[in-house]
Amino acid sequence: xxxxxxxxxxxxxxxxxAYQIEGAYNVDGKGMSNWDHFxxxxxxxxxxxxxx
Numbered sequence: 800x801x802x803x804x805x806x807x808x809x810x811x812x813x814x815x816x817a818y819q820i821e822g823a824y825n826v827d828g829k830g831m832s833n834w835d836h837f838x839x840x841x842x843x844x845x846x847x848x849x850x851x
Contacts (some may be wrong), residue, residue: 824831838849 823829824835834848838844841847
């Protein structure tokens with residue numbers, strides 16, 4: 800295996816999304832997450848989208 804070094808100015812990052820972690824609020828009795836409730840508040844998301 801070769802040894803690779805990242806440049807000193809390399810910026811590490813990570814991301815996550817509620818849809819990836821939570822999702823499927825209406826399956827198997829799971830219930831709604833905070834995000835599921837939040838996106839149902841008028842004006843909180845672009846064009847009122849919820850991801851449902």
